[in-house]
Amino acid sequence: MDIGRGLRFSVLGPLRVVDTDGPIAITAGKQRVVLATLLLHAGQEISYDQLTDRVWHHDAPADARGALYTHVTRLRRVMGDQGQGPQLVRTHEHGYVIDVEHDCLDLSRFRRLVQDAERAARESDLPGEADLLGRALKLWQDPVLANVPSEVVHRDDVPRLAEERERTLERWFDVNLMLGRHGEIIGDLLVAADTHPLREGLRAQLMLALYRSGRQAEALKTYHNMVTLLREELGVDPGKELRALQHAILNDDPDLAAPEPGTSPGVDSGELRQGMLAADPALTVSVANARVVPRQLPAPPALFVGRRDELALLDDISAESGPVVISAIAGSGGMGKTWLALHWAHRNIDRFPDGQLFVDLRGFSPEGAPMDPEVAVRGFLDALGVARDRVPDQPHAQASLFRSLVANKQMLMVLDNAVDAAQVEPLLPGSGTCAVVMTSRRWLSGVTTRYGARHLALDILSDDEARTLLTRRIGAERVAAESEATEELIALCKGFPLALSIISARAATQSHRSLMGLVAELHDEGLDALDDSDPSASLPAVLSWSLRALSAEQVKVLTLLSIAPGPDISQHAAASLTGLELGRVRTALRYLEHASLLSQDGHGRYRMHDLIRRYAALNAPADTTALRRVVGFYLHMARAADKLIDPNGPVIGLDPPAPGTYIAPLHDVAAALSWFETDYLCLLAAQHAAAEHGMHGSVWGIAWCLNTYQERRGHLHDQLAVLRTGLAAAIHQGDPEAETSMGRLLGNVSAKLGLHAQAIDHLHHALALTGKTGNRLDEARTHRAIAVAWMRQENYELALDHVTRAQQIYRALDEPVWEGHALNDMSWYAAKLGRYDVARETVEAALLLARRTRDRPSEANVLDTLGYVHHLRGNHTQAVQCYRDALELLTEIGSHYFAANTLERLGDTYATLGSHGEARAAWQRAIAMYQTQSRAEDAARVQKRFEESSPAAPGDSDAIAELPRS
Incomplete structure (x- = not known):
């Protein structure tokens, strides 16, 4: 049969049809769907129903069969299949069939090469098998059928093709490993394992190749990364084969040694997927001996700086x-x-x-x-002096000539x-x-x-480099004369070279204008101020060219990321923002990173340059659905993390996450603290965004969930701002219980910051609200917060009175955890009043409750109080032990704020004992932590004590290393 002999078809990449004169353009999307479906099942009849489903899915027209006939007729016309003799696309009773010779369809050639490879394997011809599999894999070009607009094709057919490819690729890797070519395939293995992260077979092959290449540590790291991924994504452990391989690598099992390299070179792994046509090795072209030396470089840039x-x-x-x-x-x-x-x-x-x-x-x-690329090759041949009549006709032959x-x-x-x-x-x-x-x-x-x-x-220019560029263009005198405006221009351009070039050129050509005038223009017009009639000198135009190369889904992800709260974003947050499945958003993020529109840090978080963000935001959707999803993500993640770091703390009820929200798993306290650390700025930004869009419940909910973390880390000024915003949202929402909670927490942090009048006002208002709501638990908590506020004003009698009321309510409500907190406070205030026996009795009762309820934060604070009571009673050795035990627990739970207090008191006790080296070590650590937490008054107080203390004795220099790390 000679049907279609002049045509070549490709479905192992974008759908392509090529005849002897070049590519055939099939512009209608539905015709591409019909052709792709027929080619994927070449030689088989495809029913009208199957074609209808792939072309229209759920939106088929009433006369779908007639519409299909029209599309097939036009396809035949485009491909020159006019019906003289046997037709390429034949009509059957129930559908259509396409007759294509095997060597004219890349899918058929792929399958035939794989079959030939299987035959070579049966004959124990490993080099031959590797060669055939490599040639088969070279036929693939990503992305497969990307230009075929059919949901069903991409749901059903493309995954089946991908599985064929991956099975072949894994076998190719296996054969090359058996041939001792591990070093040659590591690069391809890394890409394959990254593309298909859950395929254990690929990870095993990569581990073996790395091990055989002397990279044992990387092989083991690959295994541990796989374990983490499987547990996070699927909640399972690796299979026994992968575990056995890890065990063998750990033990340098001799069975893992590489075989001697084969004598046949096989297929170079670096040649995979180069295209459908290989270069003709037999082609030789003689060129005249005349030496041609091309000098095609454009002029060098005049204002190049840095780099x-x-x-x-x-x-x-x-x-x-x-x-x-x-x-x-x-x-x-x-x-x-x-x-x-x-x-x-x-x-x-x-x-x-x-x-x-x-x-x-x-x-x-x-x-x-x-x-x-064929045009570029021809241009290079011209530059090298090849006469037009000496240039071969075929593109692959031209490329071969160029390389020669x-x-x-x-x-x-x-x-x-x-x-x-x-x-x-x-x-x-x-x-x-x-x-x-x-x-x-x-x-x-x-x-x-x-x-x-x-x-x-390439990254942005530094401020110094940006300043140098401006100075070279507009002159040092002008920069010096308007130094303030210069610095603001640098800040507005944020190191973006094109933005700096546009501004400096404008400043140079408009020398009559002040630089501050340009600053005002940038403030008023934003990106429009960086526009120009010359597209190459227009930042919006240049950025628009990048967006044209993106798919609709990639544009959606980019524009939504531009409105995401915070300076960066995790994959789970991005999936929640976009509403896309986690795997799809990962693919989109990776593509945008490869397109240099995003950057990724070492923690897998993505960041966008501010000017790119501002441009992308111009096309962001007006509705707040995506923003509500991502704010919900941060709220629910914060609640989960808060529950881990304070398991006995009060909880709030939240509506379930919106559909499309992807909550990342947090397994322990360390993971929760780590999440708070990395997403802290995003949480603050999420609350701000929620406040701007009237999401009142999310506003005060984020404030609530951040409170414990901020308190332990000593982020008091942030905490004050977050709680003020939360209180306003609770009032606006008309939720008296939320208003009570926000007021109580706000009063607490205000007292810590020395805003005593504001603290008492907030707390008494919160207490009055509990009388209206009848919530006794809130009443007790507010009494306890009022006690703390009075304690900070050194009014210990009032403090003891309020905390005693709180303790009585907790006991009546059978809340042992919170009763323990109140007893601890009572002990502290009694000690301050000189009632040491009462202090000892109440603190020991508090310690029993903390240990009975397994409340680690409470136990840490009670041990600190017990140390203080021992110190006041003159039991200094016992005080030291209590403080050190408290520090160990505070370190475990990440409570830096209270750890600093305990270190200060530990230093005081050591000084009383005459252990000056230990005292100075503890104070030095406390000073550093106070400074980190912006507690200047506390740091100054301890610094003075440190300077007035006796110097450390010989041998005490390592005392600081013996303290628990906070």
């Missing part, structure tokens, strides 16, 4: 020997990638006597589609503005004597993986 580390890294990379050395310089639009590449190239031009090639690949350009011409030459190639790896691969030389520098707004991970390229990510 010392990046330039040094480029120097190091280009000096390396061995295979092709490539630096993929990525960064968002306007970050100065091309400037860096050209500056470095001109600075090193003498190192490349055989010439320099340059091409703008227009990957992100207002001029239309990215440059076809530059082989063993000392040349530099600058590939600017690349869109992806596929665009640059035909332009890469085959000789290690050439250097290639490419720039892209994406990471070009395929190039770094397959060719060992070094990735150099």
